Each structure stands twice: as structure tokens, then as C-alpha cells.
Amino acid sequence: MFSAKAQLVNQTRVQIFDLYQQVRARTLEIVAPLEIEDYVIQTAEFMSPPRWHIGHTSWFFETVLQKYQLGYKVYSDEFLFYFNSYYEGFGARIERPKRGSRSRPTVAETVAYRTHIDEQMSAFTEKLSDRDDAETIGAILRLGLEHEMQHQELLVYDIKHLLCDQYDAPIAPAPRALETVSGMAEVEGGLFELGYGGMDGGERGSSPTVREGPIRKRGDKSPHSKNYDFAFDNEKPQHKVFLQDFLIDRAPVSNDNYLGFIKAGGYQDFRWWHSAGWEKVNQEQWRAPLYWEQHDGEWMIRDFGGLHPVADRSNEPVSHVSFLEASAYAKWAGKRLPTEAEWEKAACFSPALNSRQDFPWGNDEPAASLANMFENGLWSVAQIGSYPDGQSAYGCQQMIGDVWEWTTSDYVPYPGFKSEFDEYNDKWFVGQKVLRGGSFATPRSHIRTTYRNFFYPHERWMIGGFRCAKDV
Ligand SMILES: [Fe+2]
Numbered sequence: 001m002f003s004a005k006a007q008l009v010n011q012t013r014v015q016i017f018d019l020y021q022q023v024r025a026r027t028l029e030i031v032a033p034l035e036i037e038d039y040v041i042q043t044a045e046f047m048s049p050p051r052w053h054i055g056h057t058s059w060f061f062e063t064v065l066q067k068y069q070l071g072y073k074v075y076s077d078e079f080l081f082y083f084n085s086y087y088e089g090f091g092a093r094i095e096r097p098k099r100g101s102r103s104r105p106t107v108a109e110t111v112a113y114r115t116h117i118d119e120q121m122s123a124f125t126e127k128l129s130d131r132d133d134a135e136t137i138g139a140i141l142r143l144g145l146e147h148e149m150q151h152q153e154l155l156v157y158d159i160k161h162l163l164c165d166q167y168d169a170p171i172a173p174a175p176r177a178l179e180t181v182s183g184m185a186e187v188e189g190g191l192f193e194l195g196y197g198g199m200d201g202g203e204r205g206s207s208p209t210v211r212e213g214p215i216r217k218r219g220d221k222s223p224h225s226k227n228y229d230f231a232f233d234n235e236k237p238q239h240k241v242f243l244q245d246f247l248i249d250r251a252p253v254s255n256d257n258y259l260g261f262i263k264a265g266g267y268q269d270f271r272w273w274h275s276a277g278w279e280k281v282n283q284e285q286w287r288a289p290l291y292w293e294q295h296d297g298e299w300m301i302r303d304f305g306g307l308h309p310v311a312d313r314s315n316e317p318v319s320h321v322s323f324l325e326a327s328a329y330a331k332w333a334g335k336r337l338p339t340e341a342e343w344e345k346a347a348c349f350s351p352a353l354n355s356r357q358d359f360p361w362g363n364d365e366p367a368a369s370l371a372n373m374f375e376n377g378l379w380s381v382a383q384i385g386s387y388p389d390g391q392s393a394y395g396c397q398q399m400i401g402d403v404w405e406w407t408t409s410d411y412v413p414y415p416g417f418k419s420e421f422d423e424y425n426d427k428w429f430v431g432q433k434v435l436r437g438g439s440f441a442t443p444r445s446h447i448r449t450t451y452r453n454f455f456y457p458h459e460r461w462m463i464g465g466f467r468c469a470k471d472v
Pocket residue numbers: 056085147151
């Protein structure tokens with residue numbers, strides 16, 4: 001007979017393994033429409049060839065096997081070199097801009113490597129319950145799966161850069177806008193508990209937890225969604241910050257709003273730009289967001305679905321803008337970007353309940369009617385006003401999904417931060433800006449309102465947009 005603890009560990013093992021299979025399968029679904037030639041090309045230094053992503057996400061699990069599987073034999077030293085991303089602790093690696101400079105390992109060899117790792121992982125997790133360090137390993141496996149979900153989203157960005165409308169995306173019909181969303185919401189200031197507070201609401205600096213119980217169903221009256229089973233170390237500890245009263249846009253800035261900035265000569269007027277932004281505008285000849293093209297004087301947007309006049313996409317959130325462009329727009333509009341604390345409060349605090357909720361709409365997990373995420377299958381942003389059921393207590397819409405939203409906050413550790421994973425988050429705590437909320441390429445189980453994504457201020461190949469804020 002199992003002890004209660006062994007039973008719990010066994011349940012955890014089953015959950016992790018289910019998630020493992022789900023996540024690993026989705027990576028292969030994303031690359032399924034590609035032709036062999038598509039897998040190896042690198043179209044810019046900032047993107048990686050799809051072959052590299054499918055190998056690298058397996059490499060991550062191989063590092064777990066190397067550390068925890070007694071007598072594990074490395075699959076190939078060459079693969080360890082090619083598929084390591086940036087981890088100094090795991091030895092030498094190919095430079096990022098050179099990932100597309102070689103044709104070997106071949107795609108078939110990479111897929112065979114992936115299959116091998118999956119078989120090894122299956123045998124490894126089978127015996128997990130017998131081990132004293134099962135909980136530690138469970139947490140690392142969960143990290144590996146969250147890491148793979150991050151790479152699924154990166155794959156979408158990279159495939160867009162590589163192929164855009166030549167990629168045969170299985171695009172689902174877009175929802176209709178159900179209402180017009182305009183204006184700004186007023187949010188009261190005061191003390192706010194920023195960051196991830198754990199499943200109990202207030203564990204400080206706790207290690208990543210793997211929940212030990214049956215997976216909850218949508219609509220359960222449980223206190224937290226299962227997305228809150230896990231959080232990255234950079235979301236912790238929850239801590240008090242003081243906010244002034246502020247206003248925040250109820251909707252993300254639209255293509256039409258942004259076209260107004262372009263037409264007003266925004267890209268030609270230094271007054272709106274940070275120095276670094278003005279330098280980029282001139283160096284890179286920026287005149288519009290990435291993937292905007294001018295044809296016969298008309299601005300068009302190219303996306304997975306084809307080439308469309310901006311006029312046909314006017315009510316969608318603008319995307320593929322850098323922090324530098326978002327800031328310039330905000331200044332031109334007489335507003336500013338929100339801080340990440342302002343964004344988080346507007347997204348998840350309920351004044352009526354006087355407490356935080358997991359998501360803008362409450363504690364239910366993300367669903368098709370609440371937010372536009374990867375599983376919706378749109379491969380695009382949705383019209384503003386398509387998800388009124390997903391609005392926050394303050395009436396802010398589409399804070400989760402559609403576009404990651406730039407904030408003015410620097411990506412730095414929260415007070416009391418403790419690194420839980422070497423070289424995962426803490427080595428990036430300089431020079432980057434925080435984005436919040438997830439995009440149409442983020443898997444549903446991967447997002448939290450406390451999630452801190454980060455990119456350099458000039459980057460714009462990811463699905464980044466913004467909403468503005470203002471002092472009261
Ligand atoms: Fe990675």
C-alpha cells in the first residue's frame with residue numbers, strides 16, 4: 001500500500017507526464033506545415049531556425065537527464081554544442097547569429113534526437129516516485145515545459161519572420177467585436193501587493209511548486225487557477241508598492257490610432273523620441289511598425305493571413321512595435337506607458353472584493369471567450385472589443401492575450417528576489433524592459449497576470465503592443 005506522500009508524488013508524476021506529452025506534441029504541430037528547407041534558414045540575427053528550437057528544447061531535458069539520471073550517456077557532444085543557447089554552465093556553444101550557418105545536424109537527425117530524449121524522459125519519469133528528490137525534479141521538469149512553451153511562442157515569431165504569409169497556418173475564423181472600447185479607466189492609488197504570492201496567496205520566495213492534486217476544471221470554485229501552480233522566480237516575492245491614482249487605456253492602442261501618429265509625422269519629429277529611439281529611427285529608417293509596407297502611398301500590414309490595408313485592420317491592436325516606438329507614440333498622445341505595477345493592478349485587482357484575482361475576469365483559466373491566445377488558433381490579433389467577458393474589474397479589455405504590452409518598468413529583480421534557476425532569469429536583469437499579459441502566440445496554460453516578459457527596448461519582431469496610462 002502507498003503512503004499518502006507516495007500517492008501525492010505519484011499524482012504529480014502523472015500530471016507532469018501528461019503536460020510533458022501535451023507540450024512536446026504542440027511544438028511539433030507548430031513546425032508541421034514547414035518544408036525541410038524552412039527549418040535551417042536564419043533570416044536575422046535575432047531569430048533562430050526552427051530546427052534549432054526543436055533541438056534546443058530537447059537539449060534542455062537532456063541537461064536534466066545528465067544531472068539526475070545515474071549513468072546517463074550523452075547523445076552527442078556535437079548536439080550539446082549546437083543546441084545550447086546561452087548557458088555558460090553547460091559549456092561551449094555556437095554563437096547565436098551562426099545558428100543558421102550550418103546544415104548539420106540535419107532535420108531528420110534533430111527529430112531523432114528529440115524522439116530519443118522523449119523515450120529517455122518517459123523511462124525517467126516512470127521511476128520518479130521512488131526518489132527522495134522527486135519534488136525537486138518535478139519542479140525542474142515543470143520549468144523545462146514552461147521553457148518549451150516560451151520557445152513555442154518564439155517559434156511563431158521566427159516562422160513569421162521567415163515565411164509570414166507563405167506559412168500555411170491553420171487559421172481559425174476571427175471573432176467579431178462585440179462592443180466599442182474607448183477611454184481610460186481610473187484606478188485608485190495606495191499600497192498594492194505586486195507579484196506572485198504563491199498558491200496560498202502569500203508564500204514568500206517559495207520554490208516553484210508542482211501542485212499535488214487533481215487538475216481543476218473551469219468553473220470550480222477553487223481559489224486559484226492551475227496556471228498559479230507555477231511561477232518563475234522573477235515574479236517573486238510578492239511585495240508592497242505604493243501607487244498614485246492613475247488612468248489607463250481600456251483598450252490596447254489600435255492600428256488606426258498608430259496610423260494617426262505616422263500620418264502626423266511622428267517618425268519625423270525628434271520631440272517624441274528618446275535619444276536611443278531617435279537614433280534607431282534614423283539608423284534603421286523606421287517609418288512604421290515591423291511588417292507594415294507602403295504600396296502606392298497606402299500602408300498595408302503583412303501577417304500570417306496575407307497583405308491587408310491598415311484600413312481593414314484599423315480596430316486591431318497595433319503590434320510589432322518596439323518600446324522606443326510605444327514611448328514615442330505615448331508622448332505624442334499626451335500620455336505615457338504604465339509601470340508594470342500599474343498594469344498588474346489594472347489587470348487583476350478587484351476593488352469590490354478588495355483582493356487580487358488570478359486573471360482580469362476572475363480565477364477561471366483562460367478560455368476562447370475570454371482572451372485571444374495560441375489555442376484560439378487565430379494566428380493574429382483580434383479586433384478590439386472581441387472579448388468583453390475577459391475585462392478586468394476596471395473595465396480594461398484584452399489585457400491577457402493579443403499582444404504583450406510594453407511597460408515603462410526596467411526588468412530588474414523584485415526586492416527580496418532569490419534565484420531559483422541558474423542562468424534562467426537573473427542573468428538578464430540589465431538593460432531590458434518588462435512586457436505583460438501574453439500574446440496570441442502564448443499557450444493558455446503559460447500565462448499569469450504576474451508574468452514578467454522582457455525584451456530590449458529596440459526589439460520588435462515579437463508580438464509587442466501597448467496601452468497608455470496617464471497621471472490623474
Ligand atoms: Fe531556451
